[in-house]
Amino acid sequence: KAGVTQTPRYLIKTRGQQVTLSCSPISGHRSVSWYQQTPGQGLQFLFEYFSETQRNKGNFPGRFSGRQFSNSRSEMNVSTLELGDSALYLCASSLAGDAAYNEQFFGPGTRLTVL
């Protein structure tokens, strides 16, 4: 069974630009979560989508947004990029819901560099 895939793997952008990252979950998984990882802040939760609906959101500015499609694939968008947005963006998928057995599986990440 294929794992979580993320594209692109690497991106270089300049300040003020916008970027879209893509995530394809494991087949059958309906929940997709996004995380930002930086050396200073570690891993921080961005948002979670289930059945095309955002169910939860972390403490990030409105420049960070996302969506989920009917096939459970998800995209996240960052507008008006800032230098501090440089990070590894990780996507995770899980079956669904809040069950205690729900295990999250992560993709390889997209490395975003903002110049």
Added chain:
Amino acid sequence: KQEVTQIPAALSVPEGENLVLNCSFTDSAIYNLQWFRQDPGKGLTSLLLIQSSQREQTSGRLNASLDKSSGRSTLYIAASQPGDSATYLCAVRPRAGGTSYGKLTFGQGTILTVHP
């Protein structure tokens, strides 16, 4: 607010040693706790998931325990190998209704180096 702490921040051991990584969390209202491994520049690999009702889980040379009441988990690695060198992260899933959907709260990780 849930806070997760991992001790030690870094650990260097000779090959063959048994070792323990520690994780503590401040709010015991959790659904589960997961241990992950991360190689430099890569994504996270799930190692073990312990449900809140469980005390431990085992996979090969790895054993993770959970003491929810004291807010602690340990990851035990037996007979360490150089290939075990990586950053180990623990994460808890809060049991907080709608605000818990999909959200894991991570520790800062333990950087493990196993030298031959």
